[in-house]
Amino acid sequence: MAAATNQARIGRIGLYAFLVTTCLFFSIPLLVVISTSFKPLSEVRDFSVFQLPAQMTAAAWGKAWQSACTGTECAGLHIAFWNSVRIVIPSVIISVLVGSLNGYALSHWRVRGADTLMLALILGAFIPYQVIIFPLVKIFSTVGIFGSVACIIAVHVLFGLPVMTLLFRNFYVGIPNELVKAARVDGAGFWRIFLFIILPLSVNMLIVAAILQTTGIWNDYLFGLIFAGHNNTPMTVELMELATTSTGVVEYNVSTAAALLTALPPLLLYFFSGRYFVRGITAGAVKG
Amino acid sequence: MTGVRVIGVSKSHGLLRVLQDIDLAVEPGEFTVLLGPSGCGKTTLLNTIAGLDIPDSGSVFIGGRDVTNVDPSGRGIAMVFQSYALYPTMSVRRNLSFGLRVRSVQRDEVERRVAWASQMLQIGELLDRKPNQLSGGQRQRVAIGRALVQKAGVFLFDEPLSNLDAKLRMETRVEIKRLHQELGATMLYVTHDQIEAMTLATRIAVMHKGRVIQYAPPDELYERPRTMFVAGFVGSLATNMMTTRLSPGDPPMITLGTGRFPLDRYDFTSAPAGDRDVVLSVRPENVSLATSGQAGTVEADTLFTEPMGADTLAWFTLAGQRISARLDPHAARGLTGRVRLAFDLDKVSLFDPASGDRL
Numbered sequence: 109m110a111a112a113t114n115q116a117r118i119g120r121i122g123l124y125a126f127l128v129t130t131c132l133f134f135s136i137p138l139l140v141v142i143s144t145s146f147k148p149l150s151e152v153r154d155f156s157v158f159q160l161p162a163q164m165t166a167a168a169w170g171k172a173w174q175s176a177c178t179g180t181e182c183a184g185l186h187i188a189f190w191n192s193v194r195i196v197i198p199s200v201i202i203s204v205l206v207g208s209l210n211g212y213a214l215s216h217w218r219v220r221g222a223d224t225l226m227l228a229l230i231l232g233a234f235i236p237y238q239v240i241i242f243p244l245v246k247i248f249s250t251v252g253i254f255g256s257v258a259c260i261i262a263v264h265v266l267f268g269l270p271v272m273t274l275l276f277r278n279f280y281v282g283i284p285n286e287l288v289k290a291a292r293v294d295g296a297g298f299w300r301i302f303l304f305i306i307l308p309l310s311v312n313m314l315i316v317a318a319i320l321q322t323t324g325i326w327n328d329y330l331f332g333l334i335f336a337g338h339n340n341t342p343m344t345v346e347l348m349e350l351a352t353t354s355t356g357v358v359e360y361n362v363s364t365a366a367a368l369l370t371a372l373p374p375l376l377l378y379f380f381s382g383r384y385f386v387r388g389i390t391a392g393a394v395k396g
Numbered sequence: 397m398t399g400v401r402v403i404g405v406s407k408s409h410g411l412l413r414v415l416q417d418i419d420l421a422v423e424p425g426e427f428t429v430l431l432g433p434s435g436c437g438k439t440t441l442l443n444t445i446a447g448l449d450i451p452d453s454g455s456v457f458i459g460g461r462d463v464t465n466v467d468p469s470g471r472g473i474a475m476v477f478q479s480y481a482l483y484p485t486m487s488v489r490r491n492l493s494f495g496l497r498v499r500s501v502q503r504d505e506v507e508r509r510v511a512w513a514s515q516m517l518q519i520g521e522l523l524d525r526k527p528n529q530l531s532g533g534q535r536q537r538v539a540i541g542r543a544l545v546q547k548a549g550v551f552l553f554d555e556p557l558s559n560l561d562a563k564l565r566m567e568t569r570v571e572i573k574r575l576h577q578e579l580g581a582t583m584l585y586v587t588h589d590q591i592e593a594m595t596l597a598t599r600i601a602v603m604h605k606g607r608v609i610q611y612a613p614p615d616e617l618y619e620r621p622r623t624m625f626v627a628g629f630v631g632s633l634a635t636n637m638m639t640t641r642l643s644p645g646d647p648p649m650i651t652l653g654t655g656r657f658p659l660d661r662y663d664f665t666s667a668p669a670g671d672r673d674v675v676l677s678v679r680p681e682n683v684s685l686a687t688s689g690q691a692g693t694v695e696a697d698t699l700f701t702e703p704m705g706a707d708t709l710a711w712f713t714l715a716g717q718r719i720s721a722r723l724d725p726h727a728a729r730g731l732t733g734r735v736r737l738a739f740d741l742d743k744v745s746l747f748d749p750a751s752g753d754r755l
């Protein structure tokens with residue numbers, strides 16, 4: 109009896125030791141980045157990266173936001189931040205809404221060739237981006253919107269749709285079709301059923317989809333680099349520029365602050381919407 | 397008052413023929429039940445009438461108007477679904493009024509109808525609740541209320557009671573029957589439960605494998621089933637189906653074990669010719685213990701008895717076949733060994749063993 113509890117206790121200790129080690133292993137790089145971002149440049153240069161800042165200063169953050177040089181301009185990341193916002197918001201709204209509309213049509217209405225369409229979508233979700241970048245560049249320059257906000261939004265919507273459609277389709281399959289039938293007998297059409305019955309049922313799913321898309325699009329680098337054009341470069345691209353632009357000394361404190369600034373929005377999103385995320389993922393079929 | 401006519405409706409899902417050339421006429425004010433086992437096409441037929449399914453061929457008339465290609469909303473129907481299909485995000489009041497608001501009915505008229513329906517179904521105090529705050533029975537009432545407010549000429553019910561427990565099912569059945577009488581509306585009702593069908597219907601259409609096999613009032617269906625399938629499907633106690641021998645003559649005689657029975661009052665569809673095997677269907681309540689000296693009886697061995705309260709179902713073997721009799725509990729008590737059984741020959745049915753059709 110006592111031996112058994114002792115053994116269990118040792119097991120527990122082992123478990124916690126393992127967890128703490130893993131935790132440290134993953135958080136040390138982050139801690140180093142955070143501590144570096146609050147150091148003055150002299151400390152960064154002269155001391156070990158593991159040393160905590162002796163003199164806390166937010167100067168590096170200010171510089172990263174306002175005046176750090178990215179390429180030939182020295183205005184920090186704040187312009188790119190707003191570029192990213194201008195790209196993310198419409199891309200997320202459009203891809204989520206169109207995805208849910210697609211999912212609704214595919215799951216509750218008889219669409220000719222729906223199965224083939226589903227197969228195409230699943231394949232679409234697995235196609236490597238790199239393969240279609242060049243054709244897309246050609247298409248967009250032919251249409252004449254290459255290198256604009258509209259162009260980068262279109263790209264994000266296009267690449268987001270397969271996954272969004274699958275996500276919503278699988279969610280809507282769980283909603284009994286009788287609900288749609290009842291609404292049809294009540295006289296509601298395709299759009300009214302979508303707006304008044306299906307969308308209100310999908311709040312959690314919309315939030316999950318929006319989180320997925322926001323993080324995905326915010327963190328995108330490749331599309332932003334290629335399609336956004338010089339005046340609309342998103343934060344990730346500018347961050348890269350900032351880190352690789354060197355004028356003499358490498359300002360690691362500014363680079364780390366910039367990296368944190370760029371990573372912050374998705375992180376905050378997770379913090380504030382985590383419960384919806386869990387709720388949406390665990391939400392089952394709607395009963396009766 | 398609105399009638400419904402279905403003319404030559406067929407529908408296939410791939411190779412499966414779900415509906416095969418269905419003809420059905422529902423008179424105004426009638427309560428027609430579509431009865432059949434699962435997969436017989438009854439729900440598809442109802443959906444076809446509702447406009448939720450489009451037939452491959454044939455036409456549907458509601459109130460004398462060809463609605464074959466009309467949307468469900470334009471058919472003047474209201475429907476109650478098996479899963480209730482209440483809009484989960486709307487309150488009961490919104491659920492009831494949704495269809496009316498879609499049709500832009502005047503606001504005070506909407507309120508009047510909602511009040512009328514909720515009073516009719518006694519759901520007045522539930523109006524501000526959401527569907528997930530209601531019990532199964534309450535949801536069913538709201539679902540019926542949503543159909544009522546439409547003031548439609550035809551009400552369609554798709555197995556509305558199958559998600560309720562036995563007691564509620566009985567109460568709601570009575571409720572639906574009362575509604576039919578008060579509203580006088582035409583009702584079409586799908587169920588696989590023959591008791592529901594028998595108690596509610598003015599006429600029952602028995603369906604099997606995509607066809608309507610018999611369309612008749614409940615008592616006719618019970619007493620004069622057109623096929624072996626109908627005889628076997630209708631009746632809360634399974635009917636006894638026994639292979640017997642039929643010899644023509646005046647009267648024709650059937651032989652069962654040691655007994656020979658004259659069928660002097662049986663209404664043959666065509667006069668029997670020659671000795672042949674037939675299937676005799678005799679319901680348990682038409683089998684009785686013979687009184688001493690009674691003519692036309694047959695010997696059987698007691699198997700066991702099943703007391704059901706008001707009656708006892710007693711099982712016997714007769715010429716190697718099982719037969720059940722619905723007996724008075726007193727008479728059945730202590731029943732053992734060899735007994736003599738008598739049949740009410742006015743209430744038997746004979747079927748051709750090959751085709752299953754009534755003779």
